[in-house]
Amino acid sequence: MRNIWNIFSTDVRKTGTNWIALIILGGLLILPSLYAWLNIKAAWDPYSQVDEVPVGIVNEDIGAEVRGEKIHIGDELISTLKEDNSMNWQFDDREGAMKHIENGDYYAVIIIPEDFSKKLGTVTTGNPEKANVEYYVNEKVNAITPQMTNRGASTIVENVSSQFVSTVNGVIFDLFNQIGVQLENDLPDIERFEEYLFNVEASLPEIEELLSSTLADAENAANLINEAQGLIPRVEVTTNDGLTTIDDTISFLHDAEDRLNEMAPQIQQDLETIQEVTQSTNDFLQDVQDSTIDIGNGNDIAQQVDTQIEDGLERLTTIEDALTQVQEQLDPEQPEYEQIQHSLDQIVSLRETLETVQADAKEINTVMQNAQDEVSTLLDDLKERAQTVNEQVDAFVVEYNDTIEPTVRQTVDEALGTLQQARGILVDIQTTIPEVESILASTDGNLQEGTDTINTVLGEFPYVSTKVNELADRIREIQDEADLQEIIELLQNDPEAEQSFFQEPVTVDETEIFPIANYGAGMTPFYTVLAIWVGGLLLISLLSTEVHHVSNFTLRQEYFGKLMTFLVIGIIQTIIITFGDIFILGVEMAHPLWFIVFGLFISFMFITIIYTLVSVFGDVGKAMVIVFLVLQIAGSGGTYPAMLLPEFFQAINPFLPFTYAIDLLREAVGGIIWSKAIKDMLVLALFGFIFFALGAFFKQPINKHTRKLAKKSRESGLFH
Template sequence: MRNIFSIFKRDVRNISTNWVAAVLIGGLIFLPSLYAWLNIYASSDPYGRTDKLPVAVVNEDKGADVQDKHIDTGAEIVSTLKKNPSMEWHFVSKKEAMDGVEYGDYYAVMVLPENLSEQLASVVSGNPKKAEIDYFVNEKLNSIAPKITEKGATVIVEKVSSQFVSTVNGVIFDLLNSLGLELQADLPDVQRFENYIFEAEKSLPEIYNLLNRGLGDATDAQSIIQEAQGKLPEAKQVTDNGLGQINRTVGYLNEAEQKLDEMSPKIKADLKKVTDISNQANDFLKQLQGIQLDFTELDNAKKTLDDRMTASIERVDGVKQDLIRLQELVQQLPKPNEKPSLGTDEEPDSELQPTPSLPSSNLSGKLNEAITKTDNLKKLLQEAQTNARSVNTVVTGKAEELDQAVDDLQKIAGNTSVELDAFMKEYVNTIEPTVKKEISTAKGTLGQAKGLLTEIQSTLPKVQTILGNSDKDLAEGKETIQKAVAEYPYVSEKVNQLADKIRSIQGETNINEIIQLLQNDPNAEKSFFEEPIQLKENRLYSIENYGTGMTPFYTVLSLWVGCLLLISLLSTDVHGEEFTTRQVYFGRLLTFGLIGLLQMLIVVSGDLLLLDVHIREPIWFVVFGVIISVVFMSIVYTLVSVFGDVGKAMAIVMLVLQIAGSGGTYPVVLLPDFFGIINPFLPFTYAIDVMREAVGGIVWERVAKDLSFLACCSIAFILFGAFLKERINKGTNKLLKKSKEAGIFH
């Protein structure tokens, strides 16, 4: 033990008395701190100067019109970026931007395409398209810069998206708010609609029956219309025949009227002549009364009377014949309600027959009475003539009876005159006016019937058209009803489903609550969807800045680098005196350990006093630094002391593996599997972890685990050096001697 301390004391004395050695050792002590401080300082705020990072922006957006409102997203982005100091923005043309990024003047380029606003506005169309912003980056210039510029581009896109979503949602919630107000106003209608659905559900069977009845009625109506269409030709024939019959009847009436006009004067003249003859005969007979006549005079008188009677009889026969001809004309006219012949075997319906009111049977009866009266007059005249002719036979030789015969003849003549006067008056006052009136009435009635039939005949084409259209409409209506009947099962199912859905919604949802939700403040809803989730950050063991977070790594790294510097310049062996291998190992270990502690104190003091790092537990930071320095020195010193130059290489290899595999910069889970495997066996892993405990806040369970591993490592290497150095040095010395023969190793 004395020799161990003797080596240590001599090393300290030699360093302190030899200024060159002192300067070199001082440099070795100070150099690791520079390594740590410069890296920690550089890492203190790596994103604080991104405003010096040149990024080009090209705006080619032409804007777009949405519902009479012009939007220009590109201009809004440019305006926003000009106020954003996060990067050094350059607003240039596309050619200048692309040339700059290829040459290296710009780290990245963002191109806002000409259809940017149009693509965003497509959200109101039926085919929305996502907007695209072209991003170009020159990754050759730097490995970190592309990540920073990419983050900037992502933030811009997120900001534009957030504003766009906020705007769109604002419009949507304005519409929903209006919808809520309208829904509240229309709530009675909604409730009425629900009642309609329920009523429709109840009425579906009745509707189905109505549809079936309607289908049957349509079929029957179609049959009736088709039957009516078949009757139209008959109706046309009936009207044609009726018009022909009326025209013929009118012709008969005109002929009868003409005959009456022709015969009436003659009949009147004949009747007047007969009347005159009868009156003359009566006057003549009156003159004979009371006069003594001889038979010669009597014969003359009788002859005169006979001639007059014969003339009267002839006149009465003429009147009779005229009346018979007039009656024949009247009898040729169709009787009342007589159906005119159509010239076919079938008789059309009476409803289609024209039945004009023609001359009544009274006219024919009056004519018959008139004819009968002419017969009576003729008989009277014939009786008078016969009596007159028989006077000669009766009164021969009987003068007294002659007077009686004359008186009888006078009476017959008187009665005949009376009858003739009565018949004359009846003909003038009754028969002739009645015939004319009946003919005129018949002509008027036939005129009305003709007009009616003419109107019916002109209406038949319209009726035919209407029936055709009705037949067509009924066919279409029938087809529609058939479709409705065919679709009834589907409609019934859907109405029942809708009714069940309404009942289900009524049971689960209160429409008043929906209306209240729709009437929420649109601005509040817009603000919510602009940032629906706010990250409430709760920092455990918070680290003030990036430099503070990197302090454990760079501090631990500088301590290992300090060990490498020492073993690179200082010798691990003692020359000139006889000491055992083990004494040399422990003696120089103390020297190296002391210098390592000094390195550690300078590094840690600078971290605490010179740099803007915030150590939560500064005392423990120093204590942990002392432990780490001792552990690292024991490892590096043992490797070089035992293996010589090979040990130096081994220490450097360990440094390389620990920088990558310790998780000092990147989480080990993000590294390749190899580093994940070796991570639990690296001293750096535990050294950095224990220093982080001092920086952010101590969890003693982790500290105990970390320090236990470090202590085990240190003890293991010291025991390894103490017991195996001498044996391994024999082999390494031969290798060293052999390597010096090459002339390139010292």
């Protein structure tokens, strides 16, 4: 360990006493940081300077007319670009622009063709055409500027597309809004129509049945009309006959009424006479009963009774005939008919009673001759019957005066009134018959036309039924798929808001998980790692890995002694680099202190790797360090993501120290995830351990061969 320290302390002492060595060492300490700082500053924010890149703009658009309105989108685009500072727009003609781009004055040229507005206007036709712009780029000038000028072309396309889409959609959504308002106003009518259509659909079987029934009824009605037309003559004859019959009946009733008027006094007189007869008979029998009866005069008594009763019977016959004539003029269903029949029955009963009295009177003579004793009994019986007859006659007279005669007169009057009404009805019928004939004829024609129409409707009914069912099913499908109210709400909108929305439909709400201030800060890990490696490369280029002032050290002691010198210088280089990144360049980072610590750790590992390669392999090791540098610049993913690299570099990426060193510094710049940071440190430590072991255990056997190779190469005079 003392020898190792002696080697290190000797290097320090000699360097401190040699001003040339100090100058060279100062350069070695500063140069790596300059490499990092200049590259970081150059890449600080290149895209913020895009507005300095000249891009030519040529407008050849001649405009167009769309639905009677002039449009000139090319002029509108030029006006927009004049207010846009994203690029250094140079407005020129075609000839001048192409000359400038060929000479490298313009990095790109964008030409708006003459049919630009015309093609955009075809959106209102049934065959729209896409508009295009001509884009020319001079890629010879610079490798990066084509990508920047592409941004300019994209800006124009996006600007036109945004303005065009927003304008068109503004018109469309204004129309949608009008449709939505109209739909909302018509919604009750639409709902009523839907309900009506569903009702019609449900009623289709009933409608078909009704049409079929109506057709059958129409055909039956036609037959009935034909029959009715055939019966019209019979109706005329029947009406005429009815009028004749009614007139005859009225005349007869007038005659009957006249006869009743004539007969009424006589009937009244006859009734009174019958009353007198029955009363006289009754008085006579009373006298006979009260006096002594002479049997020999029985014949006279019988003769008197017979004479009086015979007269009464004749008068009853006269009344019966009169009532019978009145009854014949009445309807058996009328109550007056029953009353007259009851009167006739009473007359018949009275007649039978008188005839019985008459018969009994005739028997008086016989009875008187046979037995005087029986006379008294017979007279009593005869008197009783005579009394009954007298009572019946009195009752009939009262009934006739109070009921029969008034009823008969009322019945005759009512019959006359009824017949007069019937006659009026028949006269109306007779008058209406020609009109009925005309109506029947017209109805017959209309029925024929209606029958033809119904047949036509029935013929078309299957088609109509199918269409109604299809329409109802479609409405139900629409109702299932979307609510009309929701459609109205969707259509109703603010056209200006919708236009603004489609002008910029998506806004990016960016959330930076691990924010990086700018492109320079993002590239700081790569250029810092690269500068640390370059610093080690400069050290092996100018400093010797061998001990020249003492020769009694072992190769292992020599390895560790010189390693300490290289490590100290490398650490100082790294301190300058990292402090300069933070305090000179002002790179914003999440963990500046850890950035310095991680940088020192990386320097320790890199110097160990670089020094070991040169110490063990000599000049071959120097070549290996340079090759290793080239591979790591391309394959570590420091500038581009590893997955974008060629397959070879993707394959070697996990085996490169740069890969883990850059990731470790990125953790400090953006924000540390300790699991990743520890993983990167462990892998770097593994690289360092491998090379440390290589130098500690394999330097001596390998040096035997490399020194022979170096001696031989120096003999050629080409190598030192």
